[in-house]
Amino acid sequence: MTIDTLPTTGALVAPRAILQVGSKVIEWSSWDGEHNSINEAGTIHVEVPGKFADWAWWTQQTEILVDVYVGFPKDPQNYSASDLTLLQTFRIDSIRLNAATLGISLSGRDLTSLMTDQKIDIKFQNQTASQIATFIAQKVGLTPNVQPTTDLVGHFFTQDHVSLHRQQPMWSVLTYLAQHEGVQCFVLGRTLYFGAFGSALSNQPYLIQYDPPTTARPYPTSNATSLEFEHDLTLAQDVSVRVRSYHGAKNAVYTSIATASKTAKRVERDANLAQTLQQYDFTFTGLTQAQCDAKAQQLLDQISKHELKMEAKLPGDTIIYPWTPVIVQGTGTPFDTTYEAARIRRRFQVDPPKFEVSVHGKTVTDAQTVTLS
Incomplete structure (x- = not known):
């Protein structure tokens, strides 16, 4: 079973998006947001149409958190954020004002940046990884969704010869601990997730179906609007x-x-x-x-993982995330395989209307264990 339904029905849909700062819904002409990977901060860039009267409000803000809601409401003329899906929350790092067009450009990162930008002393050797994750989430103002772990992290630090007496970025500490525990660590909205969330987040794959040209149809078809592959010939060797x-x-x-x-x-x-x-x-x-x-x-x-790469453009949706496996089938080549999404980019613009998602994937390692010889 896949997360998307094929073949598509061809029904018309009306995607909508709301960008909200606190309770204020902001105007926008286009935006693009990225999920770079489970272990990295995603980014956003927003273009706000020019109104000089808005300049004062934007320049008075000391911190701007933008909630991005996207979806397909039943009534595309009358809808609110509650009718859409919270795609991500972003913290704006810079505001750029264009004196000629009066436009405003916003650039930022998701709330993973709260932890990549702050350092912390590694002095938790008598605590578990889940206790540390909860502490860090609360310290930066995130809601922790943390599954309990049992091993004391001092064992990890000693085993890997990690210094316990110097500061490390909070995010480096969390991803280090997640790797040792074999769990996921990421931020979605204003929540820090630390644990094995595969089933809860839907680990069902997204299917990209490619149908080659035939005698009756001398052109290929696909549910992707664009599909490209790359084969690293160096890594293709043993x-x-x-x-x-x-x-x-x-x-x-x-x-x-x-x-x-x-x-x-x-x-x-x-x-x-x-x-x-x-x-x-x-x-x-x-x-x-x-x-x-x-x-x-x-x-x-x-x-x-980098031997086979895939890049696809697809109609916009809210179901693909970095933890979503992407399956390609129909090419009749080694590119028919499962890919891990290294980067997902969504772009939404008003004029002309467009909502699309780009997926950059790399092959998933098929062996989870090894034998020693």
């Missing part, structure tokens, strides 16, 4: 990642090699590699053999 580490306490040097081929993924400790492999070398300090194995697999997965 890839290996070698991690070396000197462990001072054990006075030992450890090596781990993770390899990916068209037929298998594996982690090896033998330094003799086939010459056909595309090799990446990394050096870390203080890792055990098990940590070298884990680090090699992690880096291999990150590199392998």
Whole structure:
């Protein structure tokens, strides 16, 4: 089952959007907003039509939070924010005034920026990751939606040799802990999510169907208005990642090699590699053999994700997010696979009317575990 319905019915729809600052609904001529990934702040750019009388209000604001609501109301002539979906809340970083056109340009980031811009001392070794996530959310004024964890984070810090006596950006601390716990960490609206929210947020995939030309129909069709693919020929070769580490306490040097081929993924400790492999070398300090194995697999997965890339433009909607898998089918090539959305951009403009979403995806690593040999 997919999150979108195919084939489409061809019914006319009337998308609507409301941009709201507090209780004030603001005028706009166009806006585009991005979700960059689960672990990064999204961005927004808004064009406000020129009215000199509005300049005073905009320049008097010390902080501007814009709630972006989008949807398809039953009555497109009479609707409110309650009839739409809260797409995201953005914090405006800059206001630009154009003296010739009187227009106002707003640029900002979602509320992840509250944590990327603030640092905090890592002194939580006797607390759990969920306790820290709740503390940070409340400290920056976000509502925490945090699932409980049990391990004390001092174990993580000691294992990875992270300094406990220097400041780190709050967001770096949270994403570090989320990676160790194997959970998601992101901001939606004014809520910080920390946990495994796959089913709650709908992990159903979005399907892009491509139908090649036929004799009767000498042109392709698709539910995407534009569809492009990229194949990284370097990463298409068998890839290996070698991690070396000197462990001072054990006075030992450890090596781990993770390899990916068209037929298998594996982690090896033998330094003799086939010459056909595309090799990446990394050096870390203080890792055990098990940590070298884990680090090699992690880096291999990150590199392998970029082998196949996809970019699609689709009719605007509110159902695709960074946690939504995107499936392409119908090309009859290796591009028929599942992609992870690295960047999602929505653009809405008044004249001429347009609402579209662009998805930039990369292949999802198919192996979740490895065997040691």
